[in-house]
Amino acid sequence: MTLTGDLKSFSFADILQVLYSDKKSGVLIVEWKDMTVAYYVKDGEIVLARPVDKVFRVYVDRDFEKLLEKLRLNERALAETIKKFLIPKLENRDGIFSFTKGFIRYPDNVPVHFPVEQIIMEASRRLSLEETERKISDELLIFEKSPDWDSRVQRANLSEKEKLILELVDGTNTVKDILEKSKVDKLTLYRTLYGLLSIGAIRRKKKKITRKPSISLDLLAKLIEKIKKL
Amino acid sequence: MTNSDVKKIKIVIAGPFAAGKTEFIKTVSEIDPVTTERKITHSQEKEKKNTTTVAMDFGKIKIDNQHELYLFGTPGQTRFNFMWEILGEGALGVIVLVDSTDPSTFHEARRIINFFQSRYPIPLVVAANKQDLPNAWSPRDVAIALDISEEEGIPVVGISAKNKEHVKKTLLLLLELIKSSIEE
Numbered sequence: 001m002t003l004t005g006d007l008k009s010f011s012f013a014d015i016l017q018v019l020y021s022d023k024k025s026g027v028l029i030v031e032w033k034d035m036t037v038a039y040y041v042k043d044g045e046i047v048l049a050r051p052v053d054k055v056f057r058v059y060v061d062r063d064f065e066k067l068l069e070k071l072r073l074n075e076r077a078l079a080e081t082i083k084k085f086l087i088p089k090l091e092n093r094d095g096i097f098s099f100t101k102g103f104i105r106y107p108d109n110v111p112v113h114f115p116v117e118q119i120i121m122e123a124s125r126r127l128s129l130e131e132t133e134r135k136i137s138d139e140l141l142i143f144e145k146s147p148d149w150d151s152r153v154q155r156a157n158l159s160e161k162e163k164l165i166l167e168l169v170d171g172t173n174t175v176k177d178i179l180e181k182s183k184v185d186k187l188t189l190y191r192t193l194y195g196l197l198s199i200g201a202i203r204r205k206k207k208k209i210t211r212k213p214s215i216s217l218d219l220l221a222k223l224i225e226k227i228k229k230l
Numbered sequence: 231m232t233n234s235d236v237k238k239i240k241i242v243i244a245g246p247f248a249a250g251k252t253e254f255i256k257t258v259s260e261i262d263p264v265t266t267e268r269k270i271t272h273s274q275e276k277e278k279k280n281t282t283t284v285a286m287d288f289g290k291i292k293i294d295n296q297h298e299l300y301l302f303g304t305p306g307q308t309r310f311n312f313m314w315e316i317l318g319e320g321a322l323g324v325i326v327l328v329d330s331t332d333p334s335t336f337h338e339a340r341r342i343i344n345f346f347q348s349r350y351p352i353p354l355v356v357a358a359n360k361q362d363l364p365n366a367w368s369p370r371d372v373a374i375a376l377d378i379s380e381e382e383g384i385p386v387v388g389i390s391a392k393n394k395e396h397v398k399k400t401l402l403l404l405l406e407l408i409k410s411s412i413e414e
Contacts, residue, residue, distance in 0.1 A: 004365055009334030014375060021374045134337035135377065137344050146379075203379045207347045213322050213408045215239060219297060220412070223239070224405050226293050227398055230258060 003099040011131060012090050013123035015097055017198040020044035020116045026101040027058055033094045037085050040064065040104060045112045046119060048078055049085035064106045079113035086119070091126040115155035117199045121162070124195030132190035135197055136175060142205040143193065144171035149201040156199055165192045169202050236298050241404065242317050243287075243303045244342050245327035246335040250359040250391040251303040252287050254327060258397045259289025259301065314345060323353040323404045327391065328376070330358040330366035336375045343376070343384070353407035355385050357400045362390040 003018065007030070015028065019041055028039040028046075038058045040048040050071070052058055061067040073081070089095075124132075145166075146152070153166065161184050168178045179189050196202045215223075243251045255263045264287065287303035302317045318324070324346045328339045339356070346354060358372040367375070369388035378384050385403055389396035 002365065003333075003367055003371060005333035010336065010375075014333075014336075018371050018374045022370065135340065137341045138348065140348065141344070197377055200379075204377065204382060206382050207351045213352065213412055214320070215322060215408070215412070217409065217412055219239075219293070220405060220409055222297075223293050223299060224402060224409075226291065226299075227401050227405065230260075230291070230394070230398055 005097055007093045007095045007097060011123065011127060013120050013198050016116055016120045021200060024101055025106060026099055026103055028097060028099045029055055029058060030095045030097045032092060039086065042106045042110050045116050046082060046086060047110045047112060049081040051085055062103065062105055064104055075111050078111065082114050087122065090123045117152055117156040120198045121156045121195040124191050124198060127191055127194060129187050129190060132194045135194050136190045139176040140174050142171065142174055143169045143202045144205045145169055146200055146203050152199050152201040161188060162192045165189060166196060171205050237296055239297060239299045240321045241301055242321045242324045243301055243327065244314060244324055246338040249327040249329045251327050254391040254397055255287050255289035255301045255303050257391060257394050260292060261290045263287050263289040318346060318350045321350065321352060323408050325400055325404055326354065326356045327359045328356060328372055329360055330372055331360050331363050333375060340376045353404060353411055355400060355404045358386055358388045359391050361388040
């Protein structure tokens with residue numbers, strides 16, 4: 001299975017959200033204008049960033065341990081690759097990505113130096129207002145904390161402002177309310193909500209279906225039968 | 231019985247540009263769908279297809295002599311947003327189609343879901359269309375990308391709008407949701 005797309009319309013925060021939510025393992029290749037980088041993903045975490053001159057090189061090394069030996073990378077160097085080839089790239093939109101699931105054989109214990117929640121928040125901090133409005137499309141939206149929000153947030157390394165915003169997400173405050181109460185600027189608020197939504201710490205509050213459908217159960221049953229027979 | 235005596239039941243088929251709404255209606259309608267397609271002049275949109283819906287499409291399924299189900303397809307482009315409002319009024323439910331091969335439209339799909347949820351809180355199903363194409367994202371990945379959590383109660387189903395059984399399955403899923411909301 002391959003997930004492909006363009007960073008202009010589907011940002012790094014969005015891709016990582018998909019990989020993280022499903023704890024996917026595989027390799028994410030991003031072809032930027034100036035370089036191609038293979039990001040090795042284990043259980044949704046990015047464990048290595050490896051620039052390659054040709055994409056096919058990624059598919060030659062399927063065993064992660066052997067790859068590290070070949071590249072002469074120790075644990076500390078793994079973290080350096082992410083610092084060097086991922087973090088500065090988070091704001092670059094001129095790239096296309098493709099994620100191939102499976103494929104790489106990972107050992108059980110691969111160290112994670114930058115938890116994915118932290119990277120997603122970092123990517124969200126680099127979004128423009130227009131980009132954040134893709135998820136935060138309405139000031140009247142209401143968010144609530146997810147049941148496991150605290151474990152997700154622990155690894156996200158939130159700033160004080162972000163913590164304050166999270167505190168105000170309570171299932172009753174609208175985005176507009178949070179903007180007024182927190183006194184942070186709109187861009188910071190939208191970026192924070194975008195990031196918290198992407199790491200699954202918050203979610204949209206479910207809208208109750210308030211209007212009863214104007215159809216009787218008998219007629220509905222008839223309609224269901226009709227559709228079945230089409 | 232004249233045509234005006236027949237009670238019309240409405241389901242809205244929404245979704246971003248080129249998600250497959252017209253195809254969805256065409257697959258299941260008992261009449262040749264009435265479309266308001268026009269040639270595309272925007273060059274970016276033209277890369278995807280040659281014609282687009284500018285007002286609405288509709289297809290019809292006769293339930294009995296007194297009732298007909300109308301499937302109303304909304305135009306995909308945001309410049310026709312005002313039509314969503316008109317078509318959403320009085321609808322029993324909404325099916326939002328998403329092109330599973332084109333992540334650049336996922337955010338727009340979420341915006342459409344938000345629109346219908348805020349104005350017409352009625353049952354809604356998301357159909358991750360074009361699953362027959364090799365580069366289609368799985369329904370689960372589409373759901374994550376659209377920030378649809380299990381608690382939100384919006385089912386996401388993988389379909390090909392060309393496949394009649396898939397379209398029927400999607401409609402039945404929506405009808406079951408409608409049934410549950412009546413029984414609640």
